[in-house]
Amino acid sequence: MNALQVAADAADGTSAAAAAASTATFSRTGVASLLRRRFFYSPAFDIYGGVSGLYDYGPPACAVKNNVVALWRQHFVLEEGMLELEGTCLTPEPVLRTSGHVEKFTDLLVEDAETGAPFRADHLLEEHLVATVEAGTLTPERAEEAAALRARLDELDEAEMATALKAWAVKAPETGNDLAPPYAFNLMFKTQIGPKAGVVGYLRPETAQGIFVNFKRLLDYNGGRMPFAAAQIGLSFRNEISPRAGVLRVREFLQAEIEHFVHPQHKGHPKFASVADRVVNLFPRAQQLTTRVAVPMAVGDAVAAGTIANETLGYFIARTDMFAEKMGLTLEHVRFRQHLEHEMAHYASDCWDLEVNTSYQWIECAGIADRACFDLTSHSTAAKVELTVREVFDTPQTDELWVAVPNKGALGKSFKKDAQKIMAALAAADQDTLGAYAATSGAGEPVVVAVDGGLASGDATATVEPSMLSFKRVTQTVHGRNYYPSVIEPSFGIGRLLYCLWEHAYFVRPPSGDAGAAAAAAAANAPPAAVLRLPAEVAPVKVILLPLMRQAVFNGRLGEAADALRAAGLSIRVDDSGQSIGRRYARADEVGTPFGVTVDHQTVADGSITVRDRDTTAQVRCPSIAAAVEVVRRCCAGLGSWADVTAEYPVVAATAEGEEEGQA
Amino acid sequence: MNALQVAADAADGTSAAAAAASTATFSRTGVASLLRRRFFYSPAFDIYGGVSGLYDYGPPACAVKNNVVALWRQHFVLEEGMLELEGTCLTPEPVLRTSGHVEKFTDLLVEDAETGAPFRADHLLEEHLVATVEAGTLTPERAEEAAALRARLDELDEAEMATALKAWAVKAPETGNDLAPPYAFNLMFKTQIGPKAGVVGYLRPETAQGIFVNFKRLLDYNGGRMPFAAAQIGLSFRNEISPRAGVLRVREFLQAEIEHFVHPQHKGHPKFASVADRVVNLFPRAQQLTTRVAVPMAVGDAVAAGTIANETLGYFIARTDMFAEKMGLTLEHVRFRQHLEHEMAHYASDCWDLEVNTSYQWIECAGIADRACFDLTSHSTAAKVELTVREVFDTPQTDELWVAVPNKGALGKSFKKDAQKIMAALAAADQDTLGAYAATSGAGEPVVVAVDGGLASGDATATVEPSMLSFKRVTQTVHGRNYYPSVIEPSFGIGRLLYCLWEHAYFVRPPSGDAGAAAAAAAANAPPAAVLRLPAEVAPVKVILLPLMRQAVFNGRLGEAADALRAAGLSIRVDDSGQSIGRRYARADEVGTPFGVTVDHQTVADGSITVRDRDTTAQVRCPSIAAAVEVVRRCCAGLGSWADVTAEYPVVAATAEGEEEGQA
Known part of the structure; x- marks a missing residue:
């Protein structure tokens, strides 16, 4: 989906819609510090100086990513019975020529005329316009011109960009040098497949094409039945000119894409009723151009009102909203923004972006586009394979057709060897053409027949006298037809969703009432008590899993608890580091660990054990390790909540064995 | 792991050990037909003519792959508390220069001198040798020469290969043309990262390097504690010269690698006792050179006998064997083959391959290598970052050290500006050097000091008279030291494991006693009743999930059952295609669906429902949908077996509603 590109610009603040102010506050610096401190990410290959736009996922982010992918698969693929496939990243050039990426998947690049340093032209121009307007020296007319130009930055072609850069006297940053003329830079990574220099390949810029080229097999696998959806989760690659904005604009990223194939005239969805009442924040075109505020609407109402074009689009908007909630985003900061006409990719007939509010304002994390039949028709033409579906009519249709009736003898006499070609052209002509020929012929005029490949003389047409050619009307019964399905494509950028999750889940726990403890923490230069409120x-x-302190007496129960938790399929971390229990809880809170299980003296004595909740820091005492495991298992499988737990087991005070001790 | 490369050759039949005959029979053609027919794979981009060495995973293979990866993660990462990370495929050149891949990750390529068609030199030579020997026209001496050459094909360098090709008069296949001289072809895909032509990158040929470059962060994340393991599951890429052998040798593949970091002098494993009794098929060097048969041995005995070098290697061999069993491989056809000396990669000190027997003979699917400290020392040197671990001695050690005592005034007078350099050289010299200097000095001789960067005169050494320099012995207490950990690397090729799984799981169900039905199937050209016995x-x-037949009366219960199964997290497929029930079961058997649940008239009447077992085709009737879901859920989670199910519910006859009807 090229759409991600567009919205990345929105995230950078380009789009007017994205610039609509957000009242929310998120702690970008707090989150950044936490992500770095606890190895959620590291710049890839940083011991070698790193490569911009490439990041490694450390253990906590990698685990959350795996869990979010599993959730996505459960929510979309399994619950919907989609066909998941996995294609390759390496893609031969002809495929991406057909999809338009070889020609169109570019950004305008401009170089420092002296040093050759490369920049993205639209970014440079935008920064210049913003700075110039902010300087406040422009006339009102010029300021308005600047605003107008800024609003259509992503529409400028090479020549227009060159003119604009010159007109606004944009120079290279830092050096202040002149800029060389901008040119289109293709964002795909190019390589050579196999040892022969001629075989050009690219790393795929989206996973969608891998589904389209397999359409026939997928349809067959589905027993020929429509509609159906295929999905793919995999890496895509974009050779950004100068990536900034950290993990939001990277050169290698995980996509999860769905291609839902439907009849172009019937875009209803069988399960639409199940989501019609879901209220989502919609930000249609009209609102973007007027009130600039999203409106909560039931998806059923939005489809009924025509705001959302069809049920299938509406269905996926609702399901995407549900997914966003399940993975832990705050729905108040989630909206669906309809693309403005000029934003839409060449193939799209409608598109809604899932946008998530963060300290970077609204970030596009998914797009739900109606691609119509652009892809399947393009690949059919290029690969000469008919990627269509056979539709059998409930009742056969009767059509009146024009048929050409050539006088073979007369044609042969006049046209010799060309006669065959003329008859083939007449047989292949479509109904509109034949109708026009018939009208001419009926009027007694000679018919000018276009001949594929031309005549022996080199002429492209043959002029055929009425005596050699007549036309008749025949009745034909049609039992079905082949059609190109439309495609509704929900496409997710997993990495961006994760970043938004960190900002939404992050909070700083207020210091406890104990002034001494707070002062001690401050004196120790301890970071703030950051918590990730992850589902x-x-x-x-x-x-x-903690022993109260580092003593051999706890080892037996600790091992028992570890085995029982692991046997339940739960990922655990044992922290017997000897630090205070409060400090160990705090470290676990930072990476979003929802539960703490502590082996204390009472556990040793009677097998009872405490379970602590991350968000409230409240704890309960379960009568046995097995009971504690069951409590945690149910909550982690979405079968219960902390409220259920405290209803079953009484909350116990944080005694000397609990929170308080840690703060001492 | 370059090891995969080696064993791929073994799979092609190069290695003598691999050539040891297998008595097992596997149905390669039956499996191939099934994999193609049911869209397990398709050649990637085949509507565009395809690209050799690239395959797409269709829905059944994609799902099994996801499940095997999840199982791997549970078995290794979660149960062992490993740190999983995810690095990028794009890798800048300096990293792969350090790892040796830029220089050494090559195959010898030879071209048809006239057409330029490329071939792998060792494959051509081997085919030629095999054909020549088989022709039977060689003298016994020449035949022996051919055998000897074949055994060391992968050791030949460019010059030796050129000589061998000439000596044996090898010509280009098909054309019979002469061959151009062989040259080393690098197997990495090269690309350009960012818009500047100078930044060369490659697609990673293994995931291991992404772990090594993050070693410091991982150690820190683990609280500085050793030993620990990191894991990565991700794509790797190899630009094979002319890939054959289908999905066994591909250009893009999924690896799952573990780097277990240990103290180089202490390679014990804390959990070794838990696996010591596990009996695995070991194929040590000695047996490869003598009996040519693997021997079943308890891992504990093998380590005690020194057959396996250390506990950590033994631990991972046992755990790998357990994983192979869990994922469905037949252990009788699984062995661990030790690398012969000449096979081992430059960095390895010992290596055992997991090999799986198939119709392609023994295929290497994983390697468990002791890489010693090769990687961390190489990256430390190249990146100038010390990738070491601090070891604190239990009791501080007291060392006697040599210290140089320069006479600064005299040195300054004699050597002027060079004096500083000489003193720096003495301060930086290691103990061996200082000891030698002290001996010379003690003998009253002038000391020749090597000076880094040389003197002003251009000389590399300074000759220092004894009067200007003395040495003394000092006592120093050492509390610890920094060391480079060793790395034990279990590395898995997921795609190969999957292929072996298909061959092991495949069987053809014998036709039922009903001769009429068998004849009917034969007449209908039906494929054999293939079954995949997947766990x-x-x-x-x-x-x-099946309705007995396509009738509205079943719809209610069908929907109920579908919802209940999905809510239990089970992936299901509803087949209401109207085909006979036997045919629908057969289609599900082909893709390895373990259970069939059928809504029949009795279900409509009383809610009871049948569950059918794929392998035995036996079925039980559960009293309710909920009971059936529980039966299936337990079996799929590994908490129960079909034997448990039939112990709880009586097996019912396949009535007119069951199997038999399908065969009618």
Whole structure:
């Protein structure tokens, strides 16, 4: 989906819609510090100086990513019975020529005329316009011109960009040098497949094409039945000119894409009723141009009102909203923004972006586009394979057709060897053409027949006298036809969703009432008590398992608890580091560990054990390790909540064995 | 792991060990037909003519792959508490220069001198040798020469290969043309990262390097504690010269690698006792050179006998064997083959391959190598970052050290500006050097000091008279030291494991006693009744859900059952295609669906429902949909077996509603 590109610009603040102010506050610096400190990410190959736009996922982010992918697969693929496939990243050039990427998947690049340093032209121009307007020296007319230009930055072609850069006297940053003329830079990574220099390949810029080229097999696998959806989760690659904005604009990223194939005239969805009442934040074109505020609407109402074009689009908007909620985003900061006409990719007939509000304002994390039949028709033409579906009519249709009736003898006499070609052209002509020929012929005029490949003389047409050619009307019964399905494509950028999740889940726990403890923490230069409020289902580790302190007496029960938790399929981390229990809880809170299980003296004595909740820091005492495991298992599988737990087991005070001790 | 490369050759039949005959029979053609027919794979981009060495995974293979990866993660990462990370495929050149891949990751390529068609030199030579020997016209001496050459094909360098090709008069296949001289072809895909032509990148040929470059962060994440393991599951890429052998030798493949970091002098494993009794098929060097048969041995005995070099290697061999069993391989056809000396990669000190017997003979699917400290020392040197671990001694050690005592005034007078350099050289010299200097000095001789960067005169050494320099012995207490950990690397090729799984799981169900039915099937050209006996945990779809026939009366219960199965997290497929029930079961058997749940008239009447087992075709009737879901859920989670099910519910006869009807 090229759409990600567009919205990345929105995230950078280009689009007017994205610039609509957000009232929310998110702690970008707090989150950044946490992500770095606890190895959620590192710049890839940083011991070698790193490569911009490439990041490694450390253990906590990698685990959350795996869990979010599993959740996505459960929510979309399994619950919907989609066909998941996995294609290759390496893609031969002809495929991407057909999809338009070889020609059109470019950004305008401009170089420092002296040093050759490369920049993205639209970014440079935008920064210049913003700075110039902010300087406040422009006339009102010029300021308006600047605003107008800024609003259509992504529409400028090479020549227009060159003119604009010159007109606004944009120079290279830092050096202040002149800029060389901008040119289109293709964003695909190019390589050579096999040892022969001629075989050009690219790393795929989207996973969608791998589904389209397999359409026939997928349809066959589905028993020929429509509609159906295929999905793919995999890496895509974009050779950004100068990636910034950290993990939001990277050169290698995980996509999860769905291609839902439907009859172009019947875009209803069989399960639409199940989501019609879901209220989502919609930000249609009209609102973007007027009130600039999204409106909560039931998806059923939005489809009925024509705001959302069809049920299938509406269905996926609702399901995407549900997914966003399940993975832990705050729905108040989630909206669906309809593309403005000029934003839409060449293939799209409608598109809604899932946008998530963060400290970078609204970030596009998914796009739900109606691609019509652009892809399947393009690949059919290029690969000479008919990627269509056979539709059998409920009742056969009767059509009146024109048929050409050539006088073979007369044609042969006049046209010799060309006669065959003329008859083939007449046989292949479509109904509109034949109708026009018939009208001419009926009027007694000679018919000018276009001949594929031309005549022996080199002429492209043959002029055929009425005596050699007549036309008749025949009745034909049609039992069905082949059609190109339309495609509704929900496409997700997993990495961006994760970043938004960190910002939404992050909070700083207020210091406890104990002034002494707070002062001690401050004196120790301790970082703020950051917590990631991740849903248990996506948390990287489900349980931090602690002995009250580092003493051999706890080892037996500790091993028992570890085995029981692991046997339940729960990922755990044992922290017997000897630090205070409060400090160990705090470290687990930072990476979003939802539960703490602590082996204390009472556990040793009677087998009872405490379970602590990350968000409230409240704890309960379960009568046995097995009971504690069951509590955690149910919460992590989405079968219960902390409220259920405290209803079953009484909350116990944080005694000397609990939170308080840690703060001492 | 370059090891995969080596064993791929073994799979092609190069290695003498691999050539040891297998008595097993596998149905390569039956499996191939099934994989193609049911869209397990398709050649990637085949509507565009395809690209050799690239395959897409269709829905059944994609699902099994996801399940095997999840199983691997559970078995290794979660149960062992490993740190999983995810690095990028795009890798800048300096990293792969350090790892040796830029220089050494090559195959010898030879071209048809006239057409330029490329071939792998060792494959051409081997085919030629085999054909020549088989022709039977060689003298016994020449035949022996051919055998000897064949055994060391992968050791030949460019010059030796050129000589051998000439000596044996090898010509280009098909054309019979002469061959151009062979040259080393690098197997990495090259690309350009960013818009500047100078930034060369490659697609990673293995995931291991992404772990090594993050070693410091991982150690820190683990609280500085050793030993620990990191894991990565991700794509790797190899630009094979002319890939054959279908999905066994591909250009893009999924690896799952573990780097277990240990103290180089302490390679014990804390959990070794838990696997010591596991008996595995070991094929050590000695047996390869003598009996040519693997021997079943308890891992504990093998380590005690020194056959396996250390506990950590032994631990991972046992755990790998357990994983192979869990994922569905037949252990009788699984062995661990030790690398012969000449096979081992430059960095390895010992290596055992997991080999799986198939119709292609023994295929290497994983390697468990002791890489010693090769990688971390190489990256430390190249990136100038010390990738070491601090070891604190239990009791501080006291060392006697040599210290140089320069006479600064005299040195300054004699050597002027060079004096500083000489003193720096003495301060930086290691103990061996200083000891030698002290001996010379003690003998009253002038000391020749090597000076880094040389003197002003251009000389590399300074000759220092004894009067200007003395040495003394000092006592120093050492509390610890920094060391480079060793790395034990279990590395898995997921795609190969999957292929072996298909061959092991495949069987053809004998035709039922009903001669009429068998004849009917034969007449209808029906394919044989192929079944994939996949473990329920890895099966692509867990349940085929069927209405007895296509009638509205079944719809209610069908929907109920579908919802209940999906809510239990089970992937299901509903087949209401109207075909006979036997035919629908057969289609599900082909893709390894372990259970069939059928809504029949009795279900409509009383809610009871049948569950059918794929392998035995036996079925039980459960009193309710909920009971059936529980039966299936337990089996799919590895908590129960079909034997448990039939113990709980009586097996019912396949009545007119069951198997038999389908055969009518």
